[in-house]
Amino acid sequence: MTLRFDRKVLAAAAVTAACIVLIAMLTYSLALKKEREKIRAKKQEMLVLKDEYISVKTSLGAVEGRKSLTKVEGLVQAVDEILRSLGLNQKIKSVKPLGSRDRKYAVEEEAEVQVERLSMNELMNILYKIENAPMILSNKKTTIRTSFESPALLNMTMTISLIKPK
Numbered sequence: 001m002t003l004r005f006d007r008k009v010l011a012a013a014a015v016t017a018a019c020i021v022l023i024a025m026l027t028y029s030l031a032l033k034k035e036r037e038k039i040r041a042k043k044q045e046m047l048v049l050k051d052e053y054i055s056v057k058t059s060l061g062a063v064e065g066r067k068s069l070t071k072v073e074g075l076v077q078a079v080d081e082i083l084r085s086l087g088l089n090q091k092i093k094s095v096k097p098l099g100s101r102d103r104k105y106a107v108e109e110e111a112e113v114q115v116e117r118l119s120m121n122e123l124m125n126i127l128y129k130i131e132n133a134p135m136i137l138s139n140k141k142t143t144i145r146t147s148f149e150s151p152a153l154l155n156m157t158m159t160i161s162l163i164k165p166k
Contacts (some may be wrong), residue, residue, distance in 0.1 A: 140158075
């Protein structure tokens with residue numbers, strides 16, 4: 001009788017041990033699945049951050065490249081270069097410096113520029129040149145009015161600033 005009893009106990013112990021191992025493996029498997037989901041969520045977040053980083057890096061690289069292309073002494077010289085490249089320096093009425101402000105990493109110099117008797121094409125060319133100038137220029141305010149002499153021509157007054165790194 002002891003031999004049968006020992007085999008029954010041994011078989012029950014083996015089944016119990018197998019159940020315990022299976023439960024432990026199932027628990028470990030569920031923990032790994034949760035860990036995998038957390039890692040996937042972090043991966044998605046990092047992919048979004050990667051895209052944002054790349055876009056900021058490219059826009060910063062464009063600005064960094066623009067600041068070092070030309071060395072201008074001031075805003076008046078920068079405006080003169082832009083309008084001279086378009087052949088419009090004879091249409092400039094005035095360039096009035098408005099002063100400069102110290103920023104954390106740069107100096108911002110402002111001026112009011114008045115240009116008279118422009119065609120629509122010349123006006124667009126000026127705005128395009130300012131936007132794509134090889135220096136950091138910012139168009140703060142632009143006022144466009146028709147000319148008194150000819151309604152087809154335009155007078156433009158704009159406040160622009162040149163940002164020079166310290």
